[in-house]
Amino acid sequence: GEDVEQSLFLSVREGDSSVINCTYTDSSSTYLYWYKQEPGAGLQLLTYIFSNMDMKQDQRLTVLLNKKDKHLSLRIADTQTGDSAIYFCAVIQGGKLIFGQGTELSVKP
Amino acid sequence: EAEVAQSPRYKITEKSQAVAFWCDPISGHATLYWYRQILGQGPELLVQFQDESVVDDSQLPKDRFSAERLKGVDSTLKIQPAELGDSAMYLCASSDEGIHTEAFFGQGTRLTVV
Numbered sequence: 161g162e163d164v165e166q167s168l169f170l171s172v173r174e175g176d177s178s179v180i181n182c183t184y185t186d187s188s189s190t191y192l193y194w195y196k197q198e199p200g201a202g203l204q205l206l207t208y209i210f211s212n213m214d215m216k217q218d219q220r221l222t223v224l225l226n227k228k229d230k231h232l233s234l235r236i237a238d239t240q241t242g243d244s245a246i247y248f249c250a251v252i253q254g255g256k257l258i259f260g261q262g263t264e265l266s267v268k269p
Numbered sequence: 270e271a272e273v274a275q276s277p278r279y280k281i282t283e284k285s286q287a288v289a290f291w292c293d294p295i296s297g298h299a300t301l302y303w304y305r306q307i308l309g310q311g312p313e314l315l316v317q318f319q320d321e322s323v324v325d326d327s328q329l330p331k332d333r334f335s336a337e338r339l340k341g342v343d344s345t346l347k348i349q350p351a352e353l354g355d356s357a358m359y360l361c362a363s364s365d366e367g368i369h370t371e372a373f374f375g376q377g378t379r380l381t382v383v
Contacts, residue, residue, distance in 0.1 A: 164311070195374075202273075202360055202374035203312070248311050256325065257302075257372060259311030 182249030273375035294363030
């Protein structure tokens with residue numbers, strides 16, 4: 161199976177919270193990342209978390225890490241239409257940055 | 270603000286032709302990566318350089334793809350001959366440490382092979 165898995169689509173209303181989930185297989189991953197990609201653009205690093213942390217908060221973004229279940233999530237509070245994009249989870253495995261297939265977030269006004 | 274520069278932004282080429290992409294990383298970044306992103310998928314690492322040396326090219330289709338970073342600064346990725354299945358976004362990224370602590374991506378080159 162895939163090393164890093166994400167659900168493909170998420171649709172929310174403006175002002176609601178969005179939660180994007182990711183599961184991974186390599187328990188030795190030391191850094192775990194969330195990237196954002198807008199249409200036709202490259203990837204923008206949003207935030208990352210070290211494997212010895214459970215949670216990291218950065219303004220509207222909250223990252224939760226459950227190492228036991230190998231589950232990573234990104235919560236976006238007060239989601240805005242400008243948050244519409246594809247969000248990629250990525251982990252370091254064997255020295256390589258491995259990406260999930262991306263979750264397309266659609267924010268409806 | 271420093272950024273990774275890539276050119277061209279878009280490229281259309283006929284199959285069996287040669288095509289090349291260029292990347293200029295952020296100044297001072299020793300590590301440079303080339304990724305391929307097929308539509309609807311996440312990026313896949315093709316090759317990783319540390320200065321001018323290749324440290325990982327295990328996923329690079331070496332029969333048709335080549336990459337170089339002669340002076341340890343900018344880099345070129347070449348495909349010859351191009352095939353229809355090579356249509357994708359080619360992303361370049363750089364970081365000042367090989368562990369991707371902060372890998373910065375360029376805008377990418379969108380390749381269409383017809």
